[in-house]
Amino acid sequence: MSTINKAFKQQHGFTLIEMMIVVAIIGVLAAIAYPSYQQYVIKTKRTDMMSEMHNIASEIESRKLAQGSYSNISAKVKTDFAIAYPRQGTQLYDVTINPEPLTPPDNTLTAKWKITASPKIGTQMAGDGNLTLNYQGVKCRDSVCGSSDEWSD
Template sequence: MLSKWKVIAVELKKKRGFTLIELMITVAIVAILAAIAYPSYQQYVIRGNRAAAQAQMMDIASRQQQFLLANRAYASKTALESSGYSLPSDVAARYTYDVTLGTGALPSFVITFTAKGAQLADGALTLNSAGVKAPSGKW
């Protein structure tokens, strides 16, 4: 019985650890998977940031409608900011915004969010007082 345990102990000593080839294959597989997954992750982050900007655009449009009801005109960007509105820091880090007021007989506005930094692929997102959103592929 004792000799059987010695044989098992010798076999266990032979099979300890990984070989360098096994370790290199594992590292290569992990690198390939990461190379495939990382671009998808980047696109996911960009879409998430775009959704946050679009939510802020809708919030500004809602504020504009409230301002119109109270004042019979839309608010300029400076009027919005003086009333206490400011972009959240996560959106402000990726986009700049502007509010352009129409000059026609009927009041109108265009909200434009221009991407910066890693969001540059988005370009400019716009929303007007009629609810038209551009570019349509980004909404």
């Protein structure tokens, strides 16, 4: 009879209290980690757009060198690059390329241009603010401008 009692006294598995403690710990960790992860994703998508804006700026200057003037490339640059980004997947930004200051009626590019990426309403980036890059390499995120790390947090 003693072997039967020993068999019933040995426990295998976890108690309900132990499982509830583990679930509570996981919940606390998730509550801390998820907002941080969301900020990381937003920063990564902003960085992707910044890189794309630098590529557009390089292409503007490259085409200007090949064609001889900004007015010769103005229309083509605007149709090629003033679109929604990223080109694949969910589009997060609308890009515009304009002279600085504007030259109505057609806003033909000049040596002083500005690229603006505006977050699309209803997307994850909607509250992030406009990104701009001008011909001098000055970067702005909303109203904070400079030539170093203004696009970062």
